[in-house]
Amino acid sequence: xxxxxxxxxxxxxxxxxxxxxxxxxxxxxxxxxxxxxxxxxxxxxxxxxxxxxxxxxxxxxxxxxxxxxxxxxxxxxxxxxxxxxxxxxxxxxxxxxxxxxxxxxxxxxxxxxxxxxxxxxxxxxxxxxxxxxxxxxxxxxxxxxxxxxxxxxxxxxxxxxxxxxxxxxxxxxxxxxxxxxxxxxxxxxxxxxxxxxxxxxxxxxxxxxxxxxxxxxxxxxxxxxxxxxxxxxxxxxx
Numbered sequence: 001x002x003x004x005x006x007x008x009x010x011x012x013x014x015x016x017x018x019x020x021x022x023x024x025x026x027x028x029x030x031x032x033x034x035x036x037x038x039x040x041x042x043x044x045x046x047x048x049x050x051x052x053x054x055x056x057x058x059x060x061x062x063x064x065x066x067x068x069x070x071x072x073x074x075x076x077x078x079x080x081x082x083x084x085x086x087x088x089x090x091x092x093x094x095x096x097x098x099x100x101x102x103x104x105x106x107x108x109x110x111x112x113x114x115x116x117x118x119x120x121x122x123x124x125x126x127x128x129x130x131x132x133x134x135x136x137x138x139x140x141x142x143x144x145x146x147x148x149x150x151x152x153x154x155x156x157x158x159x160x161x162x163x164x165x166x167x168x169x170x171x172x173x174x175x176x177x178x179x180x181x182x183x184x185x186x187x188x189x190x191x192x193x194x195x196x197x198x199x200x201x202x203x204x205x206x207x208x209x210x211x212x213x214x215x216x217x218x219x220x221x222x223x224x225x226x227x228x229x230x231x232x233x234x235x236x237x238x
Contacts, residue, residue, distance in 0.1 A: 026057075029059075030058060030059050034059050034062075034089065035059070035089070036059065036060055036061050036062045036085075036089060036091060037060070037061075037091060037092050037093060038060070038061045038062065038091055038092070038093045038094075038095060039061075039062045039063075039064070039081070039082070039085040039086075039089075039091045039093070039094045039095070040054075040061050040062065040063045040064070040095050040097060041064050041065075041069055041071070041078070041094065041095065041096045041097070041156070041160070042063070042064075042065050042069050042095075042096070042097040042098070042099075042183075043065060043066070043067065043068055043069045043097075043098060043099055043102055043104065044065045044066055044067055045099060045102070045103070047099075047185055048097075048099055048183055048185075050063050050097075053183060053188065053190065062081075062085045062089060062091060064077075064078055064081040064082075066078070066120075067104040067117060067120055067121065068098070068102055068104025068105055068108065068120075068121060068124060068152065069096055069097065069098050069152070069153070069156055070104075070120060070121065070123060070124065070152075070156060071096075071156045071159040071160055072120075072123070073159065073162075073163065079163065079165065082094075082160065082163060082165045082166070083165050086165055086166065086169050086174070086176060087165070087169070090174070091176075092175050092176065092177060093176075093177050093178075093179060094160060094166075094176070094177070094178045094179070095179045095180075095181055096153055096156045096157045096160065096178070096179070096180050096181070097153070097181040097182065097183055097190070098149050098150070098152055098153040098156075098181075098182045098183070099149065099182060099183040099184070099185060100145075100146045100149055100182060100183070100184050100185065100186075101142065101145065101146065101149070101185060102145070102149050102152075104117075104121055104124075105121075105124060105145055105148050105149050105152055106145050107121060108121040108124035108125045108128060108148075109124075109125075109128050109135070109144070109145060109148060123155065123159075124148065124152055124155075127148075127151065127152075127155065127209070127213070128148060130210070131210070131213045131214070134213055134214060135147065135148060135213075147216070149182060150182060150193055151209070151212060151213055153180040153181070153182055153193050154180050154193065154194070154195060154209065154212060155209050156180075157178050157179070157180040157194075157195055157197065158195075158203070158206065158209060160178055161178055161197050161203045162203070166178070167200060170198075170199055170200050171200075175198075176198065177196065177197070177198045178195070178196065178197040178198070179192070179194075179196055180192075180193045180194050180195055180196075181193060
């Protein structure tokens with residue numbers, strides 16, 4: 001058996017041929033400058049890639065991925081990505097995208113422990129332990145994990161909103177909007193969970209994450225209100 005990955009290199013050549021056949025100047029434009037409007041913070045899960053699920057070309061979205069889309073205030077990797085995306089690339093939107101059935105979230109709710117991955121997942125584990133009675137009251141394990149996946153998205157949006165990088169951008173009037181989304185593997189669709197934050201005042205007006213855990217119906221109502229507002233804003237067709 002060969003140890004080379006020539007089949008992947010062949011796929012790369014075929015991809016280049018398809019791109020240049022459709023757009024002969026594609027790679028020339030890519031080489032000149034990247035000007036993405038979006039920063040995508042998501043899980044490293046191999047089934048979820050930003051360009052595919054959003055149907056975007058290379059160069060349209062800046063990406064950071066890690067286990068369970070966790071934002072650590074001491075992680076130089078994600079802080080460097082945030083700083084470069086916001087101050088250098090001037091992205092307008094930061095999207096935290098989790099996914100249902102996340103293996104990292106599942107691990108955070110389990111009793112297994114190891115040196116590295118469980119240290120990384122500690123923010124999720126600590127929130128679960130604090131409200132274990134609430135989560136364990138959800139009888140179905142998959143539903144329990146999915147609920148924590150949703151809460152985790154909001155927690156990480158809040159953590160990004162609390163970074164000095166984002167606070168400085170808002171203070172200088174830079175247009176910057178934070179979003180919380182979740183992806184469903186079973187149908188390929190994204191769900192808009194919120195919160196949507198565009199200013200420090202909006203961040204400060206949020207109820208605590210503990211309140212969100214204890215009052216899940218309010219989050220559902222907020223999503224429904226967003227849907228109704230979007231529907232009512234549509235122009236009548238006739």
